[in-house]
Amino acid sequence: MRTRPLKVALLGCGVVGSEVARIMTTHADDLAARIGAPVELAGVAVRRPDKVRGGIAPELITTDATALVKRGDIDVVVEVIGGIEPARTLITTAFEHGASVVSANKALLAQDGAGLYEAAARHGKDLYYEAAVAGAIPLIRPLRESLAGDKINRVMGIVNGTTNFILDKMDSTGAGYQEALDEATALGYAEADPTADVEGFDAAAKAAILAGIAFHTRVRLDDVYREGMTEVTAADFASAKRMGCTIKLLAICERAADGASVTARVHPAMIPLSHPLASVREAYNAVFVEAEAAGRLMFYGPGAGGAPTASAVLGDVVAVCRNRLNEATGPGESAYAQLPVSSMGEVVTRYHISLDVADKPGVLAQVATVFAEHGVSIDTVRQQGKDGEASLVVVTHRAPDAALSGTVEALRKLDTVRGVASIMRVEGE
């Protein structure tokens, strides 16, 4: 075993960074044995140097992250500060000064993964980011490496723990959205400003990363269709239950049936209780992968948290260190397929539509005519009358989203339709 240590610089020492530092210290012997050389924490860049940081030697702490990544003796820079800047500049500066990079920064990778990969390749360095999607769950490496000999057709996952906690609460207790969100906030599962989670921004960034890897195609954050889950109601869950379904916020990356294009989207959807994703409870994440040869795979585990995310970061640190000892690099960007990314209108899905309608003869015929005119075929209709009003619940067969949303627009214009109570896509069948 080499005795000269490999040097790791840590950018950020919050929930994840402090766990990375802790494990590097407590498990130093194991890490050394697995890498083939000791690893040494060579510096930790923080914003608030006065904060007490147990176990980290004070002389390692600096507020000058730029100087740290420019030192020139750093083998691996671990970036766990998040956000676009200064993370992007620090990462590219690290490559320029000879370091490889392990990042947990989903926002940056979704926005400019191509630019980071390009910088890494230019300097012959590694860019690893297992922790950026689904926390501790090994997912990026299986998709990039284990399935490198297969053709991935669909990646569908629960990649945001906060929203899964809220939806699971609503499902199991009958609570409304706000009540479940309040509980998530009280328990620390949701941030004070939950927008990034509940509006699907976080999941959309992960969808862009997953689609890019799965389809060997650059998928930008802007390519991802996004709907949050703030409008999911207790009534939606009741409807889902009647269909033998539950509701999850899903990130779905799909290859079109003809293989010529791909799509990526985030929205709430009903999925059958028999689907493996339906039983993912609390804040857990799970990603379901369908590949041509491998068939249906699922990866499940904690999607966030200090220690789980640190586990993913350290797996990457070990890999990057091994590569450096081998004087090699791991897989870089793979975007050779360059498939076009289609818009949401072209996605083929099913709608579950609840309409408030007048309770009189002929309404169903009118409604059915609108579906037919848009080329959307109906799977089931359930009609319920109450005091001159009625509700009509229609579940469609599979059709392009544009035809489905066009149908809903036309339904809104019918005199006999008082309102569209809810629309929910149905997936996983």
Added chain:
Amino acid sequence: MRTRPLKVALLGCGVVGSEVARIMTTHADDLAARIGAPVELAGVAVRRPDKVRGGIAPELITTDATALVKRGDIDVVVEVIGGIEPARTLITTAFEHGASVVSANKALLAQDGAGLYEAAARHGKDLYYEAAVAGAIPLIRPLRESLAGDKINRVMGIVNGTTNFILDKMDSTGAGYQEALDEATALGYAEADPTADVEGFDAAAKAAILAGIAFHTRVRLDDVYREGMTEVTAADFASAKRMGCTIKLLAICERAADGASVTARVHPAMIPLSHPLASVREAYNAVFVEAEAAGRLMFYGPGAGGAPTASAVLGDVVAVCRNRLNEATGPGESAYAQLPVSSMGEVVTRYHISLDVADKPGVLAQVATVFAEHGVSIDTVRQQGKDGEASLVVVTHRAPDAALSGTVEALRKLDTVRGVASIMRVEGE
């Protein structure tokens, strides 16, 4: 991209080998783009050259596997013939003649993984074997690489599809073992001689491989405690249901609570319906991993079959080819921890015991005394009388297996105990 192709030799062209050959042909462009050089099928060693093999050029077929691995121009030898010999000699000969090896051979890896690794290392070549455990499910790579920065405490999995199919049938239909086995045979899930599956030999080989990787320790097949599932009855399933459990054949690799030793075992066990492994149906496989930092992870998918296994093989082929272009090798054997492997007696588990007893006062006191004398504490007792006889179902708290089995032996000697109807371990809580 390099234009000179990397050469792959295939040993075996059965269910898996023919799928490997087919995908290498139909997806040649994708494989080339992902590797950075074309891959070429350079030879296929078979036993019966006269068998029609669609899509494989006849001049590639040979019966002389030894000459093929000695050619010297082969980059990767894919071994999918199985069994100990000639597979072992062919693999070591391949290393000697400059090739890296991708193998799906669980029996050989469980019996002599250390020897193969040693041969690979001596010649600076790669040994990859994702397909040897749980078919298409990325598991070896996540354990060896993604979790390389973590400490794995337990690996517990359903790693044999045949037995899971049988147990799932028994659970869902109330069928007995023989009836469910017959159906599995008729549907092609069980072989004509199902011994390797139903007696747990196949799962034990996989347990040895998984324990070795998880604990960085050499675990031989002989180290694995093994019990088959041929004696599981419909009555056991009825008992399991009363406890909110189902029965699975589990491979369990555990680090002892003090961290100083490890165990590996295969046996049927009751697990709670709420455990993620309980809902693994039909012939699917799933492996549950508990790591110190990552927490609870699960990997799920098809554990066998031509195309799924070929997917795992080809993922390894891509990795090995990339390594060769990099003039590097992937991770080798990691057995630095050298933890002792304890026997089954030291495993801490729980027993579910059904006793046929005389229906008279004082029996429960007698039975409870035996448990107490062996230091085993009782969780629940259920007593049922019928015509002078009674059944007593005892579920214990956690205790060393030696104490539990000692208790059962002592119970058998009680006059009032007419027989021990069944013993089943309870796991996953």
